[in-house]
Amino acid sequence: MPAPDRYAVIGHPIGHSRSPQIHALFAQQTRQSMRYTAVDIAPEQLAARVPEFFAGGGRGLNVTVPHKQAVIALTDGLSERARTAGAANTILSDAAGGLIADNTDGAGLVRDLTHNLRIPVSAQRVLLLGAGGAARGVLAPLLELKPRELVIANRSPERALALASAFNSHAAVRGSGFAQLDGVCFDLIINATAASLQGEVPPLPASVIGAATICYDLAYAAVDTHFMRWARERGAAQAHMGLGMLVEQAAESFYLWRGVRPDTTAVLAVLAAQLSH
Numbered sequence: 001m002p003a004p005d006r007y008a009v010i011g012h013p014i015g016h017s018r019s020p021q022i023h024a025l026f027a028q029q030t031r032q033s034m035r036y037t038a039v040d041i042a043p044e045q046l047a048a049r050v051p052e053f054f055a056g057g058g059r060g061l062n063v064t065v066p067h068k069q070a071v072i073a074l075t076d077g078l079s080e081r082a083r084t085a086g087a088a089n090t091i092l093s094d095a096a097g098g099l100i101a102d103n104t105d106g107a108g109l110v111r112d113l114t115h116n117l118r119i120p121v122s123a124q125r126v127l128l129l130g131a132g133g134a135a136r137g138v139l140a141p142l143l144e145l146k147p148r149e150l151v152i153a154n155r156s157p158e159r160a161l162a163l164a165s166a167f168n169s170h171a172a173v174r175g176s177g178f179a180q181l182d183g184v185c186f187d188l189i190i191n192a193t194a195a196s197l198q199g200e201v202p203p204l205p206a207s208v209i210g211a212a213t214i215c216y217d218l219a220y221a222a223v224d225t226h227f228m229r230w231a232r233e234r235g236a237a238q239a240h241m242g243l244g245m246l247v248e249q250a251a252e253s254f255y256l257w258r259g260v261r262p263d264t265t266a267v268l269a270v271l272a273a274q275l276s277h
């Protein structure tokens with residue numbers, strides 16, 4: 001029997017990653033012969049280790065913090081969504097052996113919002129918190145759903161303004177600081193800051209949440225994140241964490257590599273149960 005095809009997620013640190021488990025469940029479910037591991041690569045080793053992985057027969061990589069931007073320079077081509085995001089979370093090799101960078105984070109978020117959670121984005125007033133790699137990755141796919149307006153707010157407002165101006169062909173996008181949101185209310189608030197990882201919540205004015213507001217935190221944890229608790233305490237209609245996005249972005253990568261779409265519902269249920277124990 002041939003050896004299983006090799007895949008990995010690379011990051012630094014990487015011990016916390018749930019990707020090996022998610023992809024093992026996908027492979028089992030779809031009967032794909034593959035082995036997926038987590039590999040810690042320090043930034044100074046990235047340029048050598050990525051080509052080495054593929055030269056040694058590796059078939060695909062997922063990429064996480066802090067390599068999502070740096071990895072692009074090591075590839076031969078970019079998908080449109082990786083180019084727009086300026087960051088990649090997936091690398092595949094094409095028929096000629098060239099390395100292609102792609103970004104499935106936005107597709108993962110949109111799939112979780114619209115398919116799993118049935119949260120409307122089209123014609124809604126959307127607030128996107130953060131202007132880092134994750135925010136860049138989800139921005140274009142969110143705009144494709146045609147929200148009524150999309151405000152990007154960031155701790156360093158100049159980064160939000162710069163990101164908004166990069167998308168100024170979409171009239172409905174603008175950048176902001178947090179304080180300038182006073183008096184404004186949103187239908188959907190997406191937290192793409194790293195604040196939850198530090199046990200913090202961005203200092204937002206109370207007005208942003210109304211009785212119908214839905215909040216979504218890209219971060220995920222065993223219990224509700226600080227942002228989710230904050231949202232509920234202020235009367236938000238719903239508060240969700242990013243576990244569904246994690247599984248959906250993984251499914252999109254899996255599809256790029258194997259040409260098969262796994263059933264994410266079953267895998268998400270396994271992960272959610274494990275996380276809460």
Ligand code: NDP
Binds near residue numbers: 193198243246249
């Ligand atoms: P980056 O480091 O690229 O960006 C961090 C962002 O968070 C910046 O906008 C930064 O603001 C802001 N920030 C950091 N700390 C605080 C704070 N204490 N208060 C307010 N704002 C803060 O990180 P990423 O964009 O890669 O990741 C962001 C989050 O998204 C993480 O929680 C990550 O785990 C999550 N994520 C989840 C995924 C999923 O599948 N569920 C996929 C990808 C990411 P400033 O510019 O001012 O520094």
